[in-house]
Amino acid sequence: MHTPPPVFFRPEAGWVGDVIPYAEDGRFHLFYLLDRRAENPAGMPWHRVTTDDLVTFIDAGLALPTGTSPDSHDHNCYTGSVVRDDAGVHHLFYTAQNPVIRGADGQPLQRVAHATSTNGMATWTKHPEHTVGAPAGYESADWRDPFVFRHPDGRWHLLLAARHTGGAERRRGTVARLVSDDLVTWAIADPIWDPRRYVTQECPEVFEWNGWWYLVYSEFSDRFVTRYRMARSPEGPWLAPAQDTLDGRAWYAAKSAARNGRRFFFGWIATREGHRDDGAWLWAGTLSILEATQQPDGTLTMAPAPELLASFTQDHAAQLGLTKGPLTALDGYACVVSENELPQQFHARVVVDIEEGTREFGLLLRCSADGDTGYVLRLEPHAGRMVLDRWPRRSTGPAQWQISGDVPQILELERPAHLAPGRHVLDAVVDGDLAVLTLDGVVTLSTPLYDHSCGRLGLFVSDGRLEVVEVNLTQRPA
Structure with missing residues (x-):
């Protein structure tokens, strides 16, 4: 039996680390850090994958190799960016690091390195003489x-x-800035943003869109998450929107590229140690793309691109067997579960209409026939949030009370959400152990799913009433 192509890209040789997207002539060139997770890694190179349609990915393999000797300043080629100058030459800037080359503080140096390409990014020529380190006042x-x-x-x-x-050890982070006329000689300038709030702001980027400027960054001080700020000028002042996160804990280091007036963010869904839901979060994972929609007030909402959803063309809703109609539990809990199990790869789209005062409702993913075990995408109007829960939760012993009921969800996996009475659309794109879950096309939560590898689809309501209006299940053709 033929299997459908994967929804998410991950190279055969390892995992996707930070993505460096670059768009040209309608094609997205997605450079990324290849994490091999080897016991004795031979440095971290850049690899590249391309896509024209946001659905099909062509792995172009090695793009920027690591330094050729053990004492190379770029034993590790970490995150950077790609631009093209007015003469058509591509310039690649990256972080050069070697654990054995240390600064005055005894820590490995990080420096900005430069490479150029005159053959359409097929190969790159490094320019070690252009390397730039941190000036006085900045940690090297x-x-x-x-x-x-x-x-x-x-x-x-x-x-x-x-x-x-x-300054305070945890709050010295800044978005530093250099300026240049020729992409070779750089001079220090004032930081573009200096919040004194985080350890640092990783993977910063700035872009303009319809009169608004956006500063996007990832941080690991308050939470592991990608955030953004808004301004009317690239010099600020930078404003924090009410909901300043792009996704949850599992989708990190996202950076963007634009095409035809649309903007797409490219991040990675993290893996967890031991492929367990309780495993420690690991760096790097699988490429996942979300499209940003600019709202009238300039704020951004995130959802999978329509091209991705449209790639699920085979209708299997009838085979699922999930009852539509009212679901009521005014003082308790009620659920409805499909007759048959979900496939390993699918797009489920459910429309519900919730009554005012409903406290909780949501999706059951890969659940048991009685709905009592599996994953729970829980919507909480009273708390204004969407969370990912699971059952059973972790147990510390055999007794009933030793189930971790005081850990109400996978704490890192929650998003703020506006949940007014009326209709709401829930989309779940699942492929094996990865899921991207979206509410009303504006709030997205990405996650790995390890402990429950199969099961059914269900809906539930707690302390309220809803009507199941639509249930659609589609698959990709093999």
Whole structure:
């Protein structure tokens, strides 16, 4: 039996780390850090995958190799960016690091390195003489993730995840800036954003969209998450939207590229140690793409691209056997579960109409026939959030009371959500151990799913009433 193509890209040789997207002539070139997770890694290179349709991915393999000797300054080639100058030459800026090359503080140096391509990014020529380290006032071990863009002043600006040498240990992070006329000689300028809030702001990027400027970054101080700020100028002041996260804990280091007036974010869904839901989060995972929609007030909402959803063309709703109609539990809990199990890869789309005062409702994914075990995408109007829960939760002993009922969901996996009475649409794109869950096309939560590998689809309501209006299940053709 033929199997459908995978929904999410992951290379055969390892895992996708930070993605460096670059769009040209309608094609997305997705450079990424290849994490081999080897016991004795031979450095971290850049690899590249391309896509024209956001559905089909062509793995182009090695793009930027690591340094050729043990003492190369770029034993590890970490995150950066790609731009093309007015002469058509492509410039690649990346973080060069070698664990054995250390600064005055004893920590491995991080420096900005430069490479160019004159053959359409097929190969790159490194220019070690252009390497730039942290100047006085900045920690030399945090000088990474260079992002280069053309500023309205006509010059090239280069942003960095950096840290001041002075100040509170956890709050020295800044988005440092260099400026240049020729992409070769750089001068230090004032930081573009200096919040004194985080350890550092990783993978910063700036772009303009319909009169708004956006600063996107990832942080691991308050939470592991990708956030954004808004301004009317690239010089700020930068404003925090009410909901400033793009996704949850499992989708990290997202950066964007635009095509035909649309903007797409490319991040990775993290893996967990031991492939267990309770396993520690690991760096790197599987590529996942979300499209941003700009709202009238300039804020951004996130959802899978329509092209991805449209690739699920085979209707299997009838085979699922899930009852539509009212579901009521005014003072308790009620659920309805499909007659048959879900396939390993699917797009489920469910429309519900909730009555005012309903406390909780949501989807059951890969659940048992009675709905008592599996994953729970729980919507909580009273708390204004969407969370991922599971049952059974972790147990610390054999007694009933030793189930961890005081850990009400996988704490890192929740998103703020507006849940007014009326109709709501729930989309679940699942492929094996990965899921992207979306509410009303505006709030998305990505996650790995390990402990429950099969099961049924269900819906539930707690302390309220809803009507199941639509249930659709589609698959990709093999």
